[in-house]
Amino acid sequence: MTAICAVDAAAQEEEPAEADPPVEERVILVTGTGLPPSPASPAYDTLELDREQLVSTGSGRIEDALSSVAGFQQFRRSDSRSSNPSAQGATLRSLGGNATSRALVLLDGVPMADPFFGFIPFSAIAPERLSNVVVTRGGGSGPFGAGALAGTIELNSADLEMLGSYGGHLYLNDRGETETAAHLAGSLGEGFGVVSGRWDRGNGFFTTPEAQRVDASARAEYDSWSVQARGVAPVSDTIELQARGLVYDDRRTLRFEGADSSSxxxxxSLRLVGRGEWQFDALAYVQARNFTNIVVSSSQFVAVLDQRNTPSTGLGGKFEIRPPTGANNVLRLGIDYRRSEGELYETAISAFTGAVNERRNAGGTNSDLGIFIEDDLVLGQLTLTAGARIDRYTIRxxxxxxxxxxxxxxxxxxYPNRAGWADSFRGGALFDAGGGLKLRTAAYTGLRLPTLNELYRPFVVFPVTTNANAALANERLEGIEAGFDFSPSDAVSFSVIAFDNRVKEAIANVTLDAVTRERQNIDGIHARGVEANAGLDFGLIRFDGSIAYTDAEAKQAGASFDGNRPSQTPAWVGGATLxxxxxxxxxxxxxxxxxxxQFEDDLESDLLPAVTTLDAYVQLPLSRDLSFVMRGENLTDEEIVTRNxxxxxxxxxxxxxxxxxxxxR
Structure with a gap:
C-alpha cells in the first residue's frame, strides 16, 4: 500500500486521498498441449524430433521423419504414396512380423490407429501441423498403455506462435506430381484457432520392375487430402479446452490397373487440461473410418476380390489427475477406455468368368478399460519411477x-465372446552422475489385443492368401533395458541403450503352403539389441544420427521358422542428417x-536386399515470408525392394x- 506523508497540522491543508492500488493484469497462458512430461521420462528410451526435423525431409512425409529414429518401421519399406494403407502399421525394436501397429501412435493424446485394421493413416498426418514428436522405445503402462507394446509415438500439434497467422507451400516434382498445403491461424479471444489443409496427388511410378511389367501394369497413382480444424480456449486461469476435427480421404492404385484402394x-476430439494445483487431463474422442480395396489377379489381370466396404468406429477417452504431492514427486492416477467396432463387406469374383463366387461379411467389437497409477520421485541425483496398470478387455x-x-x-x-483381466507394470531409475552423464535402467511389461482385422478378415496379396483367426490370444511383452545419456553441453548429446524384449503369444503370418498363410499366435518374438543416438548443434551446423542393431528371432518349438528373423525385420537400421x-x-x-x-516371409525364402539411400532438402529465403524449396528423394536411385x-x-x-x-514460417 502507498504510504501517506505527514502534513503540517498548522497548515490545515486537506490530506490528499490515497491513490487506488494498480490493478494487476490477468495473464492466461494457453499452450494447446497436454500436461508436462514426468521428470522420470528420461529413465525410458525417449527421443524427441523437433519441428525443423519434421518439415525438412526429402519426401515431406511424416513416416519419413519418423524413420530418423532407428528402430521405427512400417511393415513394408514403401511410404503412404505407394503401399496399401492396411500395411502401414507402426512398430519399434524389430517387434514386427505382421502389418498391425505394435507401437501406440497418439496425436494430441488421441490414439490414431484404425479401429478395424490397426494401421496408422500417415497420409492424414501432415508434418507442417506439428510442433514435435516424442518417441519412447519399449513397452509401457500409462494412458492407452494396452496399445504400447513396442513403444509410444506422441505427435503434438503446433501452436499459433509456431505456425504464424498464415503459411503454406506448393511443390512439383519431376513426374508432374504435386504437394499443396496451407493454413490460417489467429487469436480467438484469449485462445487461438487453426484451419489447415493438404492435398497430395500424382501418377506415381511403376512399382513393378521393367522386366516384370505387363500391359495391365500401372503406376502407383495416389490422390490424398486432409483438412484439420483446431481450437484452444481458456476456461479459467488454469484450465483450457482443446478441440480438434480431422477429415481425410486417400486413394491409391498399386501394381495393376483397377487395383484401387481407399482409406x-x-x-x-475434446480435451480439457487443468494446470492448477490439482492438475488433470480429460479427453474424449470419436473416429469414423472406412477402407476399400480391389485385388487384381497377377495372372489374369482382372478383379478377383472387391473389399467394397469396411466401416469402423473408434471411441474412447481418458481422465488423468495429478494431486499435489510436493515439488519432488509426481503422482499420476487415471482411467482410459477404447472401443473398436467394425465389419467388412467383400465380394469374391471368378478370374475366368467374372461371376460372383461369394459375398462375405465379417466383424466384431473389441474394448479395453484400463486403470493406471504411476509415481515419480526425485531424490537428489536419483530419480525413481514405477507404474502399474490393469486392463479389462473384451472380444465379442x-x-x-x-x-x-x-x-x-x-x-x-x-465366435464366442471373450473377456479377461490383464496387468502390466513398468519401473525405472535415472542417476545424474554429473558432468552431463546420466545412467538409466528400466523394466516393463505390456499388452496388445488382436485387431478386428487379425481376428476376422482374410486378405490376399496375389497369389498368397492370409487367413484370419478368431481364436487369437493377446500379445504380452516383457522387457528390460539399460544405458546412458551423455550431454556435456547444450550442443552435444549422445545416448546408448541396450535392450532385451520378448513378445509372448506374438501374432505372426505363418506359412501353411506356397499360397496360404494364417495369422497365428506363436511362442514369441525375442529381440535383443543396442540403440545409439547422437546430436551435435554448433549454431549454423547440426548433425543428428541414430543407429540400431537388433538380433530378433521368432520362436515356435518344432516349427520350420523357429529361430528365423520375423518377416520384414532388418538387423541393422540407421540414418544421419547433416x-x-x-x-x-x-x-x-x-x-x-x-x-x-530382411525377409518377406517367416521361412526366410524371399530376400529383400539391404539398401542405402540419400535424400536432400534445400530452403533458400527469397523474402521475409517466402522461400524457394528443393527436395530430393533417393538421389542415388537405389533399387528399393519392398516386396518379394x-x-x-x-x-x-x-x-x-x-x-x-x-x-x-
Missing amino acids: SGQDA DGFYTARNAAGVVLLDET SYRIGDTGRVAATVRHIGK QGGSIDLGTPRTIWFGVKLG
Whole structure:
C-alpha cells in the first residue's frame, strides 16, 4: 500500500486521498498441449524430433521423419504414396512380423490407429501441423498403455506462435506430381484457432520392375487430402479446452490397373487440461473410418476380390489427475477406455468368368478399460519411477458369413465372446552422475489385443492368401533395458541403450503352403539389441544420427521358422542428417539412411536386399515470408525392394526431385 506523508497540522491543508492500488493484469497462458512430461521420462528410451526435423525431409512425409529414429518401421519399406494403407502399421525394436501397429501412435493424446485394421493413416498426418514428436522405445503402462507394446509415438500439434497467422507451400516434382498445403491461424479471444489443409496427388511410378511389367501394369497413382480444424480456449486461469476435427480421404492404385484402394476418416476430439494445483487431463474422442480395396489377379489381370466396404468406429477417452504431492514427486492416477467396432463387406469374383463366387461379411467389437497409477520421485541425483496398470478387455460379437451369388448361406459362424483381466507394470531409475552423464535402467511389461482385422478378415496379396483367426490370444511383452545419456553441453548429446524384449503369444503370418498363410499366435518374438543416438548443434551446423542393431528371432518349438528373423525385420537400421542453417528460415540438409537385409516371409525364402539411400532438402529465403524449396528423394536411385514373393517384386521410390515455394514460417 502507498504510504501517506505527514502534513503540517498548522497548515490545515486537506490530506490528499490515497491513490487506488494498480490493478494487476490477468495473464492466461494457453499452450494447446497436454500436461508436462514426468521428470522420470528420461529413465525410458525417449527421443524427441523437433519441428525443423519434421518439415525438412526429402519426401515431406511424416513416416519419413519418423524413420530418423532407428528402430521405427512400417511393415513394408514403401511410404503412404505407394503401399496399401492396411500395411502401414507402426512398430519399434524389430517387434514386427505382421502389418498391425505394435507401437501406440497418439496425436494430441488421441490414439490414431484404425479401429478395424490397426494401421496408422500417415497420409492424414501432415508434418507442417506439428510442433514435435516424442518417441519412447519399449513397452509401457500409462494412458492407452494396452496399445504400447513396442513403444509410444506422441505427435503434438503446433501452436499459433509456431505456425504464424498464415503459411503454406506448393511443390512439383519431376513426374508432374504435386504437394499443396496451407493454413490460417489467429487469436480467438484469449485462445487461438487453426484451419489447415493438404492435398497430395500424382501418377506415381511403376512399382513393378521393367522386366516384370505387363500391359495391365500401372503406376502407383495416389490422390490424398486432409483438412484439420483446431481450437484452444481458456476456461479459467488454469484450465483450457482443446478441440480438434480431422477429415481425410486417400486413394491409391498399386501394381495393376483397377487395383484401387481407399482409406477415409472423420475424427473429432475434446480435451480439457487443468494446470492448477490439482492438475488433470480429460479427453474424449470419436473416429469414423472406412477402407476399400480391389485385388487384381497377377495372372489374369482382372478383379478377383472387391473389399467394397469396411466401416469402423473408434471411441474412447481418458481422465488423468495429478494431486499435489510436493515439488519432488509426481503422482499420476487415471482411467482410459477404447472401443473398436467394425465389419467388412467383400465380394469374391471368378478370374475366368467374372461371376460372383461369394459375398462375405465379417466383424466384431473389441474394448479395453484400463486403470493406471504411476509415481515419480526425485531424490537428489536419483530419480525413481514405477507404474502399474490393469486392463479389462473384451472380444465379442465376432462373426463370419459367406453366401453364394444367389444369396444361399455357405458358411455362417459366430465366435464366442471373450473377456479377461490383464496387468502390466513398468519401473525405472535415472542417476545424474554429473558432468552431463546420466545412467538409466528400466523394466516393463505390456499388452496388445488382436485387431478386428487379425481376428476376422482374410486378405490376399496375389497369389498368397492370409487367413484370419478368431481364436487369437493377446500379445504380452516383457522387457528390460539399460544405458546412458551423455550431454556435456547444450550442443552435444549422445545416448546408448541396450535392450532385451520378448513378445509372448506374438501374432505372426505363418506359412501353411506356397499360397496360404494364417495369422497365428506363436511362442514369441525375442529381440535383443543396442540403440545409439547422437546430436551435435554448433549454431549454423547440426548433425543428428541414430543407429540400431537388433538380433530378433521368432520362436515356435518344432516349427520350420523357429529361430528365423520375423518377416520384414532388418538387423541393422540407421540414418544421419547433416544440416546448415541460412539466416532465420533457410536450411540445407542431406540425409543418409540404411536398412539392412530382411525377409518377406517367416521361412526366410524371399530376400529383400539391404539398401542405402540419400535424400536432400534445400530452403533458400527469397523474402521475409517466402522461400524457394528443393527436395530430393533417393538421389542415388537405389533399387528399393519392398516386396518379394517368389520372385514377384515391388519397388520403392526411385530418384525424385521436388521444387517449389514455401510461404510463412
